[in-house]
Amino acid sequence: MTAGAAAGSSAQPVTFTPGEPGRPVLAWRSRASSIEGIQTELARIWAQPAMQRDIDVDHDGVVDRQVGARTSVMNLVVVARRPETGERCASIIHDLTGRHPSRTLIVTPADPDGPSWFDAHIQAHCMVASETAPATCAETIYLTCGGESGRHLEAIIAPLIVHDLPVTLWWPDEPPLPSHTSANVLEICDRLVIDGSSWHGSGLAALERMATFQVRRPVAISDFALIRQSRWREAIASVFDRPDILPYVSHVRSITVTYAVRDSNATDTNLVKPVYHVGWLASRLGMRVVRPLTPEGSGYSASLRNGRREVTVAIRPMESEQPPGTTLRVELAASILRSRLRADITAEQDAVHARVWIDGKRVLERGFNAPRRNDLDLLAEAIEAGGRDPVAVEALRVAAEIPWRVERRAVQRTVEVFAAERIVRRQRVVGELALARQHFGAGIEP
Numbered sequence: 001m002t003a004g005a006a007a008g009s010s011a012q013p014v015t016f017t018p019g020e021p022g023r024p025v026l027a028w029r030s031r032a033s034s035i036e037g038i039q040t041e042l043a044r045i046w047a048q049p050a051m052q053r054d055i056d057v058d059h060d061g062v063v064d065r066q067v068g069a070r071t072s073v074m075n076l077v078v079v080a081r082r083p084e085t086g087e088r089c090a091s092i093i094h095d096l097t098g099r100h101p102s103r104t105l106i107v108t109p110a111d112p113d114g115p116s117w118f119d120a121h122i123q124a125h126c127m128v129a130s131e132t133a134p135a136t137c138a139e140t141i142y143l144t145c146g147g148e149s150g151r152h153l154e155a156i157i158a159p160l161i162v163h164d165l166p167v168t169l170w171w172p173d174e175p176p177l178p179s180h181t182s183a184n185v186l187e188i189c190d191r192l193v194i195d196g197s198s199w200h201g202s203g204l205a206a207l208e209r210m211a212t213f214q215v216r217r218p219v220a221i222s223d224f225a226l227i228r229q230s231r232w233r234e235a236i237a238s239v240f241d242r243p244d245i246l247p248y249v250s251h252v253r254s255i256t257v258t259y260a261v262r263d264s265n266a267t268d269t270n271l272v273k274p275v276y277h278v279g280w281l282a283s284r285l286g287m288r289v290v291r292p293l294t295p296e297g298s299g300y301s302a303s304l305r306n307g308r309r310e311v312t313v314a315i316r317p318m319e320s321e322q323p324p325g326t327t328l329r330v331e332l333a334a335s336i337l338r339s340r341l342r343a344d345i346t347a348e349q350d351a352v353h354a355r356v357w358i359d360g361k362r363v364l365e366r367g368f369n370a371p372r373r374n375d376l377d378l379l380a381e382a383i384e385a386g387g388r389d390p391v392a393v394e395a396l397r398v399a400a401e402i403p404w405r406v407e408r409r410a411v412q413r414t415v416e417v418f419a420a421e422r423i424v425r426r427q428r429v430v431g432e433l434a435l436a437r438q439h440f441g442a443g444i445e446p
Contacts, residue, residue, distance in 0.1 A: 109150035116147035211400030222382035231370035279399025
């Protein structure tokens with residue numbers, strides 16, 4: 001243990017050697033087994049010689065001493081069910097050090113029914129914008145807690161955040177709403193970052209719970225599943241920016257979203273992204289849900305109402321190599337008197353394409369350079385979003401009104417598969433017995 005360290009903590013200074021500009025490097029690490037030990041280590045980090053470097057900034061032969069600047073613009077808390085999830089999130093956050101330095105807490109609850117225990121690893125990562133620029137540094141605290149400590153995360157998180165700064169809570173797994181653990185942690189955050197497209201099953205039951213939470217608590221919610229669709233929304237909106245096409249926007253008659261599945265018989269594909277498309281369009285065009293999402297064929301259908309006009313909704317699966325639940329196509333149909341419009345929007349890795357036909361004649365074809373964004377881009381946008389986004393609030397609200405008994409469809413499809421297998425087995429047995437009768441002349445009955 002380093003001299004002067006508090007009980008329950010140990011420090012391992014790392015000589016700070018800046019890497020290439022813009023790349024964070026580890027400058028300090030230590031360990032603690034109590035809240036007090038963590039706070040002591042955080043106070044000691046910046047007084048260590050390891051956080052300093054000598055450099056001739058002006059190339060005049062005079063060596064200047066630079067000290068890593070402790071910088072935080074926010075608190076970023078990650079609640080990860082598995083250590084590997086926490087490591088992945090931490091790697092993404094470290095790459096944001098130069099843009100959004102934060103005090104980061106990676107919290108992993110473990111063994112909730114066992115004895116109470118607590119373990120923490122404290123690190124400081126620094127990066128330089130150029131070879132002569134002072135380093136910008138930020139702290140990361142890895143917390144693993146079991147037993148009673150794991151059931152009361154807010155009691156561990158609250159003393160370790162910088163209280164004058166906003167708190168963003170990133171829950172990469174499905175938040176356990178409603179539960180005592182999630183409720184208490186959510187009380188101390190200003191923004192909740194989630195990814196609805198990673199939730200189990202269809203994800204729609206959790207989407208409804210998230211919409212309810214949004215009404216009850218004034219927390220800004222950033223969903224990666226919705227943020228990813230911004231390039232789709234821009235392409236769809238651009239379809240109607242021509243004067244000859246604009247009138248059709250108030251006369252949309254149908255919305256069809258096609259999503260990827262690996263197997264046409266899949267019953268557990270996440271539907272959050274397809275439903276978000278419908279929720280966003282309905283909320284922007286003032287539509288309301290009159291018939292919730294129900295099974296139809298291999299997909300789902302619903303009905304909206306725009307004034308006195310009914311708008312049909314179809315969500316259809318298609319076998320694809322894309323990740324299950326990925327949007328493959330959005331189609332809109334509109335009509336004014338006898339004139340018919342059809343819009344078709346598709347996306348690739350680096351581009352989005354929009355095509356429009358009026359009365360069978362192609363009148364518009366556009367391509368947009370809009371690459372798919374990774375988790376680093378999505379997290380940066382979520383952090384930069386500021387307060388509540390009214391468009392996102394309404395999209396989530398309407399999207400949560402669209403599903404109805406979709407989870408039951410998965411159970412129904414599973415029962416159908418088992419029933420079909422029983423029929424096949426029975427037919428096979430009957431055939432085998434019939435063969436036995438022919439061979440032995442026996443009166444064998446199935």
